[in-house]
Amino acid sequence: MADTVxxxxxxxxxxxxxxxxxxxxxxRRAEAFVIPLAALxxxxxxxxxxxxxxxxxxxxxxxxxxxxxxxxxxxxxxSLSRGAPLLLAALxxxxxxxxxxxxxxxxxxxxxxxxxxxxxxxxxxxxxSFLVILLMxxxxxxxxxxxxxxxxxxxxxxxxxETISSLLMAYIAIAxxxxxxxxxxxxxxxxxxxxxxxxADIYRVGNIPGMEVHWGLVVGILACVLSWLLMEKxxxxxxxxxxGGNVRAAQVQxxxxxxxxxxxxxxxxxxxxxxxxxxxAAVQGSANGSLAAGYGYTGILVAFLARHNPLAIIPVxxxxxxxxxxxGLIQRRMDLPxxxxxxxxxxxxxxxxxxxxxxxxxxxxNPDLWQRGT
Amino acid sequence: xxxxxxxxxxxxLALLGxxxxxxxxxxxxxxxxxxxxxxxxxxxxxxxxxxFGAMSAYAVAVITGSPWLGLVAAALAGLCFGxxxxxxxxxxxxxxxxxxxxxxxxxxxxxFFFGKPFIQPSAPDLPAIPFGAWSNIxxxxxxLNVNVLFLIGAAxxxxxxxxxxxxxxxxxxxxxxxxxDAARAMGLNPNTVRLLATGVGGALxxxxxxxxxxxxxxxWTERISSGQGLMAVALVIFARWNPLGCFAAAxxxxxxxxxxxxxxxxxxTQGYYLFYAAPYILTLIIMIATSSPSRTLAGAPGELSITx
Numbered sequence: 001m002a003d004t005v006x007x008x009x010x011x012x013x014x015x016x017x018x019x020x021x022x023x024x025x026x027x028r029r030a031e032a033f034v035i036p037l038a039a040l041x042x043x044x045x046x047x048x049x050x051x052x053x054x055x056x057x058x059x060x061x062x063x064x065x066x067x068x069x070x071x072x073x074x075x076x077x078x079s080l081s082r083g084a085p086l087l088l089a090a091l092x093x094x095x096x097x098x099x100x101x102x103x104x105x106x107x108x109x110x111x112x113x114x115x116x117x118x119x120x121x122x123x124x125x126x127x128x129s130f131l132v133i134l135l136m137x138x139x140x141x142x143x144x145x146x147x148x149x150x151x152x153x154x155x156x157x158x159x160x161x162e163t164i165s166s167l168l169m170a171y172i173a174i175a176x177x178x179x180x181x182x183x184x185x186x187x188x189x190x191x192x193x194x195x196x197x198x199x200a201d202i203y204r205v206g207n208i209p210g211m212e213v214h215w216g217l218v219v220g221i222l223a224c225v226l227s228w229l230l231m232e233k234x235x236x237x238x239x240x241x242x243x244g245g246n247v248r249a250a251q252v253q254x255x256x257x258x259x260x261x262x263x264x265x266x267x268x269x270x271x272x273x274x275x276x277x278x279x280x281a282a283v284q285g286s287a288n289g290s291l292a293a294g295y296g297y298t299g300i301l302v303a304f305l306a307r308h309n310p311l312a313i314i315p316v317x318x319x320x321x322x323x324x325x326x327x328g329l330i331q332r333r334m335d336l337p338x339x340x341x342x343x344x345x346x347x348x349x350x351x352x353x354x355x356x357x358x359x360x361x362x363x364x365x366n367p368d369l370w371q372r373g374t
Numbered sequence: 375x376x377x378x379x380x381x382x383x384x385x386x387l388a389l390l391g392x393x394x395x396x397x398x399x400x401x402x403x404x405x406x407x408x409x410x411x412x413x414x415x416x417x418x419x420x421x422x423x424x425x426f427g428a429m430s431a432y433a434v435a436v437i438t439g440s441p442w443l444g445l446v447a448a449a450l451a452g453l454c455f456g457x458x459x460x461x462x463x464x465x466x467x468x469x470x471x472x473x474x475x476x477x478x479x480x481x482x483x484x485x486f487f488f489g490k491p492f493i494q495p496s497a498p499d500l501p502a503i504p505f506g507a508w509s510n511i512x513x514x515x516x517x518l519n520v521n522v523l524f525l526i527g528a529a530x531x532x533x534x535x536x537x538x539x540x541x542x543x544x545x546x547x548x549x550x551x552x553x554x555d556a557a558r559a560m561g562l563n564p565n566t567v568r569l570l571a572t573g574v575g576g577a578l579x580x581x582x583x584x585x586x587x588x589x590x591x592x593x594w595t596e597r598i599s600s601g602q603g604l605m606a607v608a609l610v611i612f613a614r615w616n617p618l619g620c621f622a623a624a625x626x627x628x629x630x631x632x633x634x635x636x637x638x639x640x641x642x643t644q645g646y647y648l649f650y651a652a653p654y655i656l657t658l659i660i661m662i663a664t665s666s667p668s669r670t671l672a673g674a675p676g677e678l679s680i681t682x
Binding site: 157167168178182343353 | 418462465466467468469471472473475476477479480481482483484486487490600601604605607608611645646647648650651654655657658661662665666667
């Protein structure tokens with residue numbers, strides 16, 4: 001188009017070019033928003049059909065879900081609280097994913113992070129609170145980091161499939177927690193629900209001022225932002241993305257792929273461990289079986305919905321936190337099993353993965369394919 | 375008391391009996407996964423299929439009173455899950471491993487959704503054959519009380535081993551798994567073959583689930599499966615995609631899973647929960663020992679994403 005125009009009015013051409021550039025810029029980026037949103041809508045429509053098939057009203061269901069998740073300040077705070085651990089659990093999937101690894105055993109890191117934090121908090125009883133909380137965080141980071149870092153190292157140095165090994169490690173972690181909580185670390189006073197000794201009140205993580213939401217939300221959002229900066233703005237992140245695209249190419253470039261993989265998986269596991277520490281210090285007050293509440297598995301869904309973009313994880317985690325939070329209300333109001341939420345999550349997951357096939361298929365999002373000269 | 379007569383001999387005996395009991399779902403899931411993986415796809419969703427199979431088998435057995443109808447229902451449900459996985463993975467850029475994870479969550483969620491009313495009632499069990507009737511020691515009788523599904527699984531392993539080598543269908547599955555291009559050159563459609571292979575794999579996993587809810591442990595709860603479906607995937611790799619190897623590995627895993635209860639039966643209670651981790655630890659050790667970064671695994675289907 002540009003080379004055929006030879007008129008004198010340069011200003012109009014520039015303007016037209018600027019308009020076109022803006023249009024192209026928008027079109028290229030729109031794909032990343034339109035396809036996931038469309039997938040979300042399709043998933044919700046499919047779920048409506050499912051709800052119709054079991055003889056309930058989808059309209060009432062979504063209305064209840066909205067009310068339970070986001071309808072009032074109370075429910076919004078509830079959703080944010082549930083979204084907080086999901087932020088960290090999703091990072092445990094998203095960071096390795098950028099390196100081409102599918103790690104699904106974040107649950108194990110959460111559980112061990114929680115146990116480590118509880119053990120430190122009880123052992124250091126009497127020390128200044130900021131120090132103890134700090135050390136609990138460090139301990140949880142280390143426990144989760146080692147657990148998932150081992151998965152990454154095994155993947156690189158021994159070619160052990162990380163998807164399966166991480167899940168096996170999660171089962172081992174849960175067995176280890178049961179052993180510790182029922183044995184060496186058990187509080188003799190916890191009869192029905194074996195737990196570690198409760199943390200002293202000064203070691204508990206409190207709420208954000210003015211909200212009924214604990215500080216874990218801030219920690220989670222910070223972790224997402226930091227992860228995004230790490231991935232997009234640092235040379236390690238750049239190297240990781242190259243290694244994720246093509247391991248051989250990265251090695252030819254002289255990148256230390258092994259330490260890179262071990263480091264990123266350890267960081268990912270550390271974040272999940274932190275989620276466990278927050279569950280203990282802000283919610284439960286001690287480590288017990290409630291740590292294995294499935295945040296690690298919902299985190300997988302969050303990460304895939306966010307297409308492993310740490311910033312996109314923030315809204316997605318809060319959305320799924322809201323869906324989680326509304327489960328109880330759906331159960332009570334509509335006489336549906338609590339697994340209703342799981343069915344919805346599973347459907348969304350499948351549709352989102354299916355939507356991958358549409359990337360790059362639409363001319364609309366690809367200015368290179370637009371008709372020239374029209 | 376007769377039970378104390380055999381003393382520590384009770385441990386290997388309980389292990390043997392436990393291995394036979396615990397291994398049966400492993401046998402079916404791993405044989406199913408072996409068929410799927412031989413065709414070049416991996417289905418991690420078998421964990422969800424196992425749970426859904428367990429639920430549907432139990433529900434149908436409760437309603438109809440026949441465990442065999444339950445078994446058929448579980449196989450059909452598994453077939454549907456498998457076919458769905460096989461169908462959706464034919465689209466470009468759809469990742470078979472990720473879809474498997476999604477189906478794992480979806481299958482479990484759906485099973486919990488429909489399974490709620492069936493947690494209370496009790497269903498008829500699948501029959502077992504008392505091979506230990508010759509003995510008058512109760513532990514021997516208990517150990518050799520073998521469920522028919524175990525025997526069917528053993529026969530199936532031998533049949534598949536033979537069929538992969540000697541039949542046209544076996545050859546087609548292997549060709550598709552080793553090279554989709556070669557298969558296309560032969561006039562085969564890799565997607566169709568994989569669709570069917572994943573469907574059959576799902577049906578077998580469903581049968582494995584039926585065994586869980588209809589024989590051992592023999593009831594439907596939301597905690598019925600503890601990763602058997604996933605361990606079976608690891609087990610197939612360890613068995614080098616050989617059905618006979620799958621059978622042997624399943625027995626080994628079953629033995630590891632029976633370790634905790636066997637030791638408990640002779641009074642060892644220390645570290646009880648750690649023994650429950652034995653199958654997972656064993657799987658992990660085996661995976662570490664048999665994987666290598668410098669060579670592809672012997673016998674691995676060339677199209678399999680997990681070994682690429």
